[in-house]
Each structure stands twice: as structure tokens, then as C-alpha cells.
Amino acid sequence: MARHTLAELVELEKILALGGPRIETRRVREIEVESQRFPVYAASMGSKDPQAPAIAFVGGIHGIEKIGTQVILAFMRSLLARMKWDRVLQHQLEHVRMVFMPLVNPGGMWLHRRCNPQGVDLMRNAPIESAERVAFMVGGQRISHRLPWYRGNEDAPMEAENQAVAEVIENELLNRRFSLVLDCHSGFGLRDRIWFPYAFSRRPFKHLAEVLALKELLDHTYPAHPYLFEPQCHQYLTHGDLWDYLSEQRQHREDNVFLPLTLELGSWLWIKKNPRQLLSFTGLFNPTVPHRHQRVLRGHMLWLEFLTRAVIAHEHWRPGAEARWNHHRHACATWYA
Numbered sequence: 328m329a330r331h332t333l334a335e336l337v338e339l340e341k342i343l344a345l346g347g348p349r350i351e352t353r354r355v356r357e358i359e360v361e362s363q364r365f366p367v368y369a370a371s372m373g374s375k376d377p378q379a380p381a382i383a384f385v386g387g388i389h390g391i392e393k394i395g396t397q398v399i400l401a402f403m404r405s406l407l408a409r410m411k412w413d414r415v416l417q418h419q420l421e422h423v424r425m426v427f428m429p430l431v432n433p434g435g436m437w438l439h440r441r442c443n444p445q446g447v448d449l450m451r452n453a454p455i456e457s458a459e460r461v462a463f464m465v466g467g468q469r470i471s472h473r474l475p476w477y478r479g480n481e482d483a484p485m486e487a488e489n490q491a492v493a494e495v496i497e498n499e500l501l502n503r504r505f506s507l508v509l510d511c512h513s514g515f516g517l518r519d520r521i522w523f524p525y526a527f528s529r530r531p532f533k534h535l536a537e538v539l540a541l542k543e544l545l546d547h548t549y550p551a552h553p554y555l556f557e558p559q560c561h562q563y564l565t566h567g568d569l570w571d572y573l574s575e576q577r578q579h580r581e582d583n584v585f586l587p588l589t590l591e592l593g594s595w596l597w598i599k600k601n602p603r604q605l606l607s608f609t610g611l612f613n614p615t616v617p618h619r620h621q622r623v624l625r626g627h628m629l630w631l632e633f634l635t636r637a638v639i640a641h642e643h644w645r646p647g648a649e650a651r652w653n654h655h656r657h658a659c660a661t662w663y664a
Contacts, residue, residue: 328547331516332438333365333433333436335387335393335396335397335400335429335433335436336365336366336430336433336436338400339368339400339429339430340368340403341437341562341593342403342407343368343370345404345407346372346403346407346449348372349372349383349410350370350371350372350407351370351371351372351635352368352369352370353368353369354366354367354368355367355368355369355428355491355494355495356487356488356490356491357377357552358434358443358444358488359431359434360385360434360437360438360444360486360607361437361438363437365433365434366433366489367428367430367433367439367488367491368428368429368430369426369428369499370403370426370427370428371419371424371425371426371496371499371579372406372425372661373419373420373421373422373423373424373425374420374421374422374423374424375424377502377503378503378504378580378621379422379423379424380422380423380424380503380504380505380506380507380637380638380639380641381406381424381425381426381500381505381506381507382423382424382425382426382502382506382507382509382616382634383425383427383428383495383496383499383500383506383508383509383637384399384402384423384425384426384427384429384507384508384509384511384631384636385428385431385492385509385511386428386429386430386431386510386511387429387430387431387432387433387435387436388400388431388432388449388450388488388510388512388569389431389432389435389441389442389448389450389514389612390433390434390435390436390437390438390439390441390442390443390611391435391436391439391440391609391611391613392441392469392511392512392513392514392610392613393609393612393613394513394592394594394612394613394614394620394623395510395511395512395513395590395592396429396430396436396511397589397620397624398511398623398624398631399427399511399630399631400429400608400610401559401624402627402628402631402632403429405628406425411533413502418640419635419636422639423635423639424499424503425635425636426499426500428491428492430496430635431449431488431491432449432488434524435489436478439608439609440650441475441488442472442475442477442492443488444523445472445479445486446473446477447472447477447478447479447486448467448475448476448477448478449486449488449489449569450478450565450567450568450569451466451467451468451476451478451565451566451567451568452478452479452485452486452489452567452569453485453567453568453569453571453572453573453644454485454567454572454576455527455566455567455568455571455572455575455576456527456566457528457565457566457648458527458528458565459525459527459528459529459539459564459601460564461563461564461566462563462564464476465565466563466564466566467483467565467566467567470630473510473543477607478566478567480484489569490516492569493569493572493573496508496573497573500585501573501583501585503583503611504582504583504584505583505584505638505641505645506583506584506585506586506638507585507586507587507637507638507642508570508585508586508587508588509588509589509590509631509634509636510570510587510588510590511589511590511592512589512590512591512592512611513591513593513594513612513613514591514592514594514611515562515591515594515595516591516593516595517593517595517596517599518553518554518555518593518596519553519554519555519590519591519592519593519627520554520555520556520563520589520590520591521542521554521555521556521557521588521589521590521591522557522558522559522588522591523538523556523557523558523559523586523587523588523589524559524561524568524570524571524575524587525556525558525560525564525568525575526557526559526560526564526565526570526571527564527566527568527571528560528564528571529558529560529564529663530664531558531655531658531659531663532558532574533574534544534574534584534585534586534660535654535655535658535659535662536646536650536652536658537584537586537645537646537652537654537660538556538586538647539635539654539655539657539658539661540554540644540645540646540654541586541644543630543635544644544652545633548633549629549633549649551654552630553626554630557662558662558663559589561662563655570589572653573585573587574587584641584645588634590627590630592623594611594612594613594614596617597610597613597614597615597616598610598611599650600616600619601615601616601619638656
């Protein structure tokens with residue numbers, strides 16, 4: 328079979344080689360498309376203590392949204408460069424497990440598609456149904472794989488890419504007392520948003536108190552940050568959201584806290600500044616002007632670093648038993664009034 332030349336996958340493999348024994352790497356799945364095999368990698372570093380908190384960075388679930396993958400790759404390369412000399416980072420890594428899946432859908436990225444090579448939208452494919460009315464098509468459809476937002480056949484298992492993510496998240500995160508995952512996307516709105524569950528329901532997320540505490544921590548630490556925190560259901564409801572499925576149906580202990588967050592980069596802002604991006608499908612989801620692309624890569628390093636430190640220090644900002652109800656009530660008033 329021919330050797331792939333997918334730039335983001337080549338960069339990921341260079342980073343993994345550079346990390347050497349400092350990074351544990353495995354091929355979770357292999358995706359075949361156009362006589363080529365594309366590996367789906369999971370990489371881990373940091374503490375091997377099964378009780379240590381963990382954070383995962385996921386990207387490339389939608390193949391056309393390359394910028395999410397590129398942000399994670401830039402962060403990984405920065406971490407590896409700093410590990411050689413940064414004593415603070417070396418100390419951090421003794422207390423946290425870091426997991427990376429920067430390119431979940433390499434076949435879709437190779438084909439310049441949102442969906443995977445089978446035409447399935449991976450964020451509509453998990454076996455979880457919305458009990459509330461969803462938007463036609465956008466909420467997920469089973470009419471045809473030739474139409475967008477296709478969920479896959481009803482009786483079929485999850486797509487291989489989603490199985491890979493679920494396997495890694497279950498093995499690395501869900502058994503821990505505290506874990507967080509950031510899934511990087513692009514293509515919605517004029518602002519960078521942090522979405523939290525649910526996408527399948529308008530009812531409050533069960534760890535809403537912790538989400539509010541994290542938002543307040545960010546607001547107090549970096550008052551000028553650009554992010555808008557909101558539940559995904561404020562924008563639309565869907566069937567088959569992978570993070571809803573993992574947070575609702577696959578947790579092993581009720582007292583574990585698992586926070587799935589989505590970084591939704593506001594690509595409409597790039598289009599507003601450079602309307603010519605509308606002339607290409609790729610330009611709808613990624614910054615195409617070089618200086619703007621570099622600015623996006625730089626701009627989110629602080630957010631990824633903040634999340635890592637917040638996970639390490641979660642016991643210092645998470646609301647305790649007495650404060651948790653007040654946080655939950657305040658969060659409901661903020662987002663679900």
C-alpha cells in the first residue's frame with residue numbers, strides 16, 4: 328500500500344518520534360481509504376499512578392477542521408521542548424496523566440470531509456438518543472450517507488474512530504476520581520466557545536457545579552480571556568453525541584468527575600476578516616492567512632496549559648459537599664434560567 332502524505336499525520340509521527348521513551352504511543356485503530364492505511368494514535372505522558380487526575384486532548388473528529396488538530400500538535404511540540412529544561416513542567420508531569428488523540432479521523436481529513444470515509448458524522452454516531460426534538464438534519468439523520476450529519480446504520484456498532492476514542496477514554500480517564508477532556512473543533516460563530524454537555528438534552532449537566540467552578544477559576548485567573556462558556560444545547564440538540572454517551576452511559580463510579588469540554592473555534596471571525604475564505608470549503612473551518620493561522624496556534628496555548636494545571640490542582644477549586652449545591656443552583660440560574 329502507498330505511504331500516506333497527510334501533513335498533520337506526518338507532523339504527529341515526527342512529534343511521537345521526538346518524544347521517544349517520554350511518550351507512550353499506541354495505534355488504537357487503522358483506517359483504510361484509497362489503498363492507504365491511516366493509524367489512529369493515542370499518546371500518553373506523565374504520572375503512571377492510576378489515582379492521579381488525567382486530562383485528554385482530542386482533535387480531528389471532523390476531518391475538515393484541521394485547525395483543532397494543529398492546535399494540539401503545537402501544544403505537544405511545546406511540551407516536549409520544555410520537558411528538557413522546564414523544572415516546573417517536570418514536576419507537573421509527576422502529578423497528572425496527559426493523553427493525546429490529535430487526529431481521530433485521518434481518513435476524513437485525507438478526503439477533505441467532515442465525515443469519516445464511510446460518510447458518517449462521528450459526532451452523531453454514538454448510541455444515545457435525544458428525548459427532545461432535534462433540528463431536522465443537523466441533529467443527525469439516517470436517510471443517506473450522501474447527506475451531511477449522517478448517523479450510520481441504526482443496528483451497526485459505533486464507527487472504528489469512535490470506538491478508538493471510547494476505548495482510550497475508558498482506559499485512561501473514567502476510572503479516575505477526576506478527569507477532563509478537551510475536544511477541539513471549529514466552524515461556529517464569531518466567538519471562541521467552550522461547550523459542555525449536554526447536546527442530547529436541555530436538562531443541566533450532572534457536573535454543572537464543577538463546570539461553573541472551572542469557569543470562575545478561569546475568569547479570576549485570566550479576566551481578559553476570549554472564551555464564552557455555555558451548554559451545547561443553547562445552540563442545537565443532536566442525537567449521537569460522543570461526549571454525552573461517554574459521560575452518561577460509560578462512567579464506572581458515581582463519585583468520579585468526568586468533564587468533557589469542546590473548544591469550538593469561531594471560524595466566522597476569520598471569514599469576516601478574510602471573506603475570500605468562503606471560496607473554499609476548507610476556508611469555512613480553518614484560518615488560511617498565514618499570520619492569522621500562527622496567531623490561532625499561539626492564542627490557545629494558554630488555555631490548554633491552564634486546563635492542565637487546573638486538573639492537577641482540582642482539589643483546590645472544586646466545590647466541596649457544602650458548596651456544591653450553591654454552585655449548582657448558581658449555574659442553573661446562569662445557564663438555564
